[in-house]
Amino acid sequence: DIQMTQSPSSLSASVGDRVTITCRASQTISTSLNWYQQKPGKAPHLLIFAATSLHSGVPSKFSGSGSGTDFTLTISSLQPEDFATYYCQQHYNFPWTFGQGTKVEIK
């Protein structure tokens, strides 16, 4: 199975900060990488697909980069509504696997 490792597991940031979350795959997955946002008690919500493509309706403050084994999700200017948990997910091979999540909290 492909292991997805996110870092950090949690972070504290202020409104307006630039935030970067990293996701590393245990083997190459090309660009078969998605990012989701999840708020407490809610279903996950797609942000980025194919490593770099912004899903319809997602604000441009979110961006993704990377290919192969190393990927990043960047939030250019953190807003109150962005405090949530973020997950990466690979669909290169079955079983599809998620990272353990990165919780973004208010400083």
Added chain:
Amino acid sequence: EVQLAESGGGLVQPGGSLRLSCAASGFTVSTNYITWVRQAPGKGLEWVSVIYSGGATYYADSVKDRFTISRDNSKNTVYLQMSNLRDEDTAVYYCAKYSGYGFLDYWGQGTLLTVSS
């Protein structure tokens, strides 16, 4: 409008069985891929199973031979039949529409399964 609605969760004893339903609207399940993802309390997301439009099915090792995904095209509904349930199957179960381009673009609200004696 695309919507997914899970139902069927509840409290089950270890070793028991239960069937979850995922009712779709705004699109046709028979021409799309539908997946189940679960989340144990306070934990991360775990992919469980997927059914392709052509009928092919895939499972996580943790549920293989215990869970079965299926669909009823006449009801536009996908099911997850779960048997020999274990404590570690306790989770919120989400169904989601797989775009076919590699991402899960619509999710249901989830249904909670609790396995406990």
